[in-house]
Amino acid sequence: MTTQHVSVTVNGTRHEADVEPRLLLVHLLRDVLGLTGTHIGCDTSHCGACTVLVDGTSAKSCALLAVQANGAQITTIEGMEQAGKLHPLQQAFWDQHGLQCGFCTPGMIVESSWLLAQNPDPTEQEIREGISGNLCRCTGYVNIVKAIQQAAAELRAAPEASAGSAGVAAR
């Protein structure tokens, strides 16, 4: 079985790798590129812990092959913070105690960044629907929703705060 060459831009940095076609995107990120912020939760595409943006579209990286992402722009949790400043979503999760054990948090934040790019002023119901593919087994959803509401308000007031790689890629 031959390997295939893939070129991906992750959080603004271009990476090249020769991979087996069966390599999952999440394993490329974690095991080949060392970006372990993206978590593997259920490994069955239900829990959303592995959510990343692929060309600005949120995806469960355990349900995509690395070769499918060849040529794509990818944003992971590591790409949210810019120049030492937390993304408003990261800050809001901190402020609102939106993380308990923290395992679902990377996926929650990346998915929320996609949600807010589509809908900058979501209702609580739209937020809950927007993160319905991301499971928090601490069941800390109340504070997660509050955190997304806080970040949404901040981003509406100062949209340039999302101008990190996530903001640029989210379209």
Add this chain to the structure above:
Amino acid sequence: MIPAQFDYVRPSDLPDALRILKEREGEAKVLSGGYSLIPLLKLRLAQPGLLVDIRDVSGLDGIVETAGELVVGGRATHRQIQLDPVVAARYPLLRDAAGGIGDPQVRNWGTIGGSCAHADPSADWPAVLIAARATIVCRSADGRRTVPAREFFLDTFVTAIEPTEILTEVRIPRPADRSGGAYEKIERKAGDFATAASAVQLRLGPDGRIAEVGIGLTAVAETAFAATEAERVLAGNAPSEALFRQAGEAAAAQSRPSADGHGPAEYKRAMAAEMTVRALRRATARALGQA
């Protein structure tokens, strides 16, 4: 979970993709969004020798309305369909279904063609296309054929598509005046597959009676199917709560659910009836311009 080894190609046009499928017949499988196939590969329930990724094949993801039909490309994502203005204006059955498939990430990647070719017995699109009396277009290197949705879904994960074919489009008849459609689904939790779901597309005649009706059920048999007994109960009659209940019972009687983690067979049959009643209510209200 790691899939078994396979080769991967990403052809850039349809003739190339179809040629590869023909040359590698029996070992090649088409990869669309991947949200059904890749989990199967990880579980090693599918072990194709070659994946033919049709992501770069242009012309497969359009949503275009002609005089008589809505033509949806096989690679159109659930989200594309959910957000499409023509779908929103005239195809409420499709819009209901698209917005309720899986979760946002699934809708971002999953495609209507992939879902239909995969034919999970609990999938949403098969029931919808059966209710709407849609047709499914399959292309191969040797030509093109059109299969009615009612003849396409044969068994669990089994359809009328050949290994050398790609599902290039689904064609949904354009609803006439005084038509309405609705999709009602019960699921255990957000994003889950249906426990039971019913798709209804109907047209009311000038006398207010049900002139035409299609009903598709999912998750309550080995594959999605047309609730033909319920359709017979309804045809030619004036819509009423009692008639809907009778149709729901007929739909339940035609169901063949099996017990699993979603519930016992009796419960699923009851839910098939209830979802059918709710879908009939909402489709009728829409046909009357009340919803």
